[in-house]
Amino acid sequence: MLLAIDCGNTNTVFSIWDGEKFLCTLRTSTHHARTADAYFTWYSTLVKHYGIEVDITEVIISSTVPRVVFNLRVFADRFFGCRPMVVGKPECLLPHNPRVDAGTQVGPDRLVNTAGAFDRHGGDLIVVDFGTATTFDVVDVDGAYIGGVIAPGVNLSVEALHSSAAALPHVDVTKPEKVIGTNTVACIQSGVFWGYVGLVQGICNQIRAEYGRDMKIIGTGGLAPLFAQGDVLFDTIEDDLTMHGLTVIHAYNKENNKQ
Numbered sequence: 001m002l003l004a005i006d007c008g009n010t011n012t013v014f015s016i017w018d019g020e021k022f023l024c025t026l027r028t029s030t031h032h033a034r035t036a037d038a039y040f041t042w043y044s045t046l047v048k049h050y051g052i053e054v055d056i057t058e059v060i061i062s063s064t065v066p067r068v069v070f071n072l073r074v075f076a077d078r079f080f081g082c083r084p085m086v087v088g089k090p091e092c093l094l095p096h097n098p099r100v101d102a103g104t105q106v107g108p109d110r111l112v113n114t115a116g117a118f119d120r121h122g123g124d125l126i127v128v129d130f131g132t133a134t135t136f137d138v139v140d141v142d143g144a145y146i147g148g149v150i151a152p153g154v155n156l157s158v159e160a161l162h163s164s165a166a167a168l169p170h171v172d173v174t175k176p177e178k179v180i181g182t183n184t185v186a187c188i189q190s191g192v193f194w195g196y197v198g199l200v201q202g203i204c205n206q207i208r209a210e211y212g213r214d215m216k217i218i219g220t221g222g223l224a225p226l227f228a229q230g231d232v233l234f235d236t237i238e239d240d241l242t243m244h245g246l247t248v249i250h251a252y253n254k255e256n257n258k259q
């Protein structure tokens with residue numbers, strides 16, 4: 001069985017696969033100081049709770065936080081006796097190499113999103129990932145990541161307003177009924193929600209114009225479903241895109257990586 005780990009700046013998600021069959025997803029917050037033993041305590045409690053028979057033999061990791069990889073490697077080695085594949089390391093092959101400026105360390109989550117999206121949809125894509133940052137990943141016709149956009153994440157913007165303006169409270173991001181807010185909370189919600197709708201539409205239009213071909217837009221990440229409500233921002237929303245990408249890269253390495 002495969003354990004696929006997607007570690008973002010906010011959340012760490014484990015998903016367990018028996019061949020092509022998806023078994024379960026486990027989610028915790030990301031902390032670089034969490035030890036291998038702490039991961040195992042959390043993991044085994046949940047697996048027991050769900051009553052799943054699990055026998056992990058392989059592990060693949062994508063992490064936007066480099067420091068967590070050490071403890072996840074120890075976790076894989078100590079409890080499953082295996083050496084994980086780590087996306088972004090030279091020994092982990094990608095189905096298509098990115099075409100970006102020399103020396104650029106592309107976020108592994110973006111490489112994984114690209115692989116997952118190309119496997120499902122073919123090329124000419126924009127993947128919009130509403131994580132800690134809001135990223136736009138452009139997938140070329142042949143499946144290569146060719147760059148994109150990094151914008152501040154939705155929750156980061158909310159926190160920045162609250163921490164820098166004394167009279168502004170922290171608000172939950174929801175879709176407001178009206179654009180013109182008639183109280184402080186409604187005004188902030190409107191600014192964040194409609195601001196991001198405009199940001200996504202504007203950036204996707206400009207990417208399309210610069211790229212010069214029609215492109216499909218795929219939404220993913222924690223807050224994507226919120227932005228799908230009623231507005232035609234995406235062609236599809238796929239919460240499992242990063243996990244799917246990890247299984248694609250894992251299978252590609254099994255087939256092509258003989259080291």
Ligand SMILES: Nc1ncnc2c1ncn2[C@@H]1O[C@H](COP(=O)(O)OP(=O)(O)O)[C@@H](O)[C@H]1O
Pocket residue numbers: 007008009010011012130131132133155221222223
């Ligand atoms: N199901 C959800 N509903 C609402 N907010 C969510 C949900 N899942 C994640 N979030 C929030 O969305 C943001 C991005 O989450 P996530 O995609 O897990 O980020 P990352 O991959 O950067 O760790 C976080 O601030 C998180 O609190």
Ligand SMILES: CC(C)(COP(=O)(O)O)[C@@H](O)C(=O)NCCC(=O)O
Pocket residue numbers: 007008009010064104105106107108109110130131132133134135150
């Ligand atoms: C842009 C990101 C911070 C997004 O991370 P996330 O929001 O998923 O935690 C991450 O992909 C990253 O650290 N990228 C490195 C720079 C780059 O991709 O060009």
Ligand SMILES: [K+]
Pocket residue numbers: 008109129131132221242
């Ligand atoms: K992410």
